[in-house]
Amino acid sequence: MSNLSILEQLGVAIIAGDKDNLHKAIDSALNEGISLSDIIEQGMSPGMKEVGERFARYEIYLPEMMMAAEAWENAMKILEPKLLESGVERKKVGSVVIGTVKGDIHSIGKNIVGAMLKMNGFEVFDLGVDVAASAFVTKAEEVGADIIAASALMSTTIPQQKSIIEHLQARGTRNKYCVLVGGGSTSQEWADSIGADGYGRTAGDAAILALKAVSK
């Protein structure tokens, strides 16, 4: 089997969210002597990119993205210790703490953004729904996040996004993080009024904003 076809298999397994075949392809790649960085950058990453592009074209939806992201994360559990052993440090795009704010239990928009960020190479720490403002801040400090992304659907829960910024200010760490807000009842006007760093109307917008934030 040629190197190219093994690399293709890695991408295909990512796109299909097929953990078993991805593991097999990784084993084959390692047996063939393909480098760890080529497995990730030439094999799996193009698969993730393709998933993001298909999602943007409405050819696939949230389940396919989540399954691809899970397959990636599963594979990285195998590959990361090997990277450490070999002394190769993999450059991460950035890290994001994401969640739906306190009092709000709507998760789908947040999950779509989380998956989209993963497709774009971010490490994503998903706190779930109904998350206290302080929990966003504490988690961001714990993992050294670049970005805090807060979702809120309802007009009665968006004030909690403002609360996150106030908690950051209270701890004196506002400037350490890029704070992005999104969700049904939010807008650019709202983001500006609370001093957020960005507003994403769609998951695609959120990914672009996040990439821009970490490139600064």
Next chain:
Amino acid sequence: MISFWTVVERALNGPICTERDFDLDIFVPNLRKVIEKYDIKYDPQNPIPADDDLADRVWEAGKEFLAETGVYCIDTERRILFSLKEIEGALESGPCGRVFGEGKDARIMPKRTPEDSTPPWCSVGPTSSPVSTEIFYVNLVKAHAENPLGDGITIPCLTTVDGQQIMGGSPLGIEGAIRAVLLTREGMRRAGRPGMPIVNGVTTAARAQEHIAAHHFGIRRTDALEIGTIHEMKIDFDSLNKVAFSLAAGNLIFAENGVILGGYAGGPAGVAVVTAAYNPVDLLILRGAVQHPFPTHFDLGITSARDTVWARAVANQAVTRNSSLPVVNVGYSASGPMTKMLFYEHSAWVIASIVSGGSVEVGASARGTALDYTSPVEPLYASEMAHAVAGMSRREANSIVSCLLDKYEALLREPPIGKKYQECCDVVTGKPNKDFLSLYHEVRQEMTDQFGIRFTAASPYI
């Protein structure tokens, strides 16, 4: 039908399951299986299919999917399961002929079927859109209540109390919910329709305690509380608490299900099946008197895109051909007030709903989320459209909606936001300005000239 308390017992004792496993290992594969088994395929060329067999396959797929999947209780991390027999039992004992409202404003909720000439139910109002001041709020309710085709009022969402932004779960949430009811009653009184039912009680209330508080300040038994499922096929204690209270208080319930196109349900075929599956869920869990669906596009946040129109049409046909629980559709449009596009968007989803056997709640503009981007004019027009097309064939409707989609769908991503309420209406009299009324008449004429649609002359703006 099994009792609500049996449902609660299952929420507390059903099979344990993580939310991730429910979403990806149960919900998604079960849905894919029934879509394939029943051969349900999206046809973008026909936004309103006229295929009874497809509608019935969607219905069967929905029931089978529900029986195999159940509903996930977020608070207990358990599945609430129903047998096919229990689902059938609920459908056989569904409500019919429920009366909403009081006195001369009382109305019977009609049961409609595809291509039915029975006049539809029309809920009118800002559909929970946020407004900034109490005077706008009262003026809007009054204007909507003056619509002679309005059967029920769907109230706006207050965003502040005495200048303080309302935060759900706080005392401001309680006060906001109470104030919303009192202001709505006042608006309807000013319109001379004091008995008109509120059908989205209480939009400013996010939590059960806020619903209960509002109930003490003017919600009546003939009003409907709006209680929803969570995306997708999920419920939580807060929603179950609202149901428990409503049952004890004797309220009617509008059971809302906004399936996300692009979420766990996937594409249009999945959205149609899940929307159909929610119909018995609305009976069994939410104890609804009405199913209140709004299939929403994940990226655009609206219901007027081609794929969501198709999913709505097919799901309505599936449900109204097979279930006793009536459907009142709600729509969210991309464009804002005083734009031609908003009239087109409302026309498309309203026509799809009506000819597919549903009724309508008209309707939110600017995705229902932009502050003050709401007016009484487009919902009035939409209710007129709903009555005008009752009895129209699905084939004719399909051709009209295809033309309408051609007019606006390229603009959905960057829609014209239009004017705020205070820019297109007189804030003292509450009346739309001259240019706005011209646009309203122009679009009505266009619909008559292009599609032969005849509107009522009962408009307050004629």
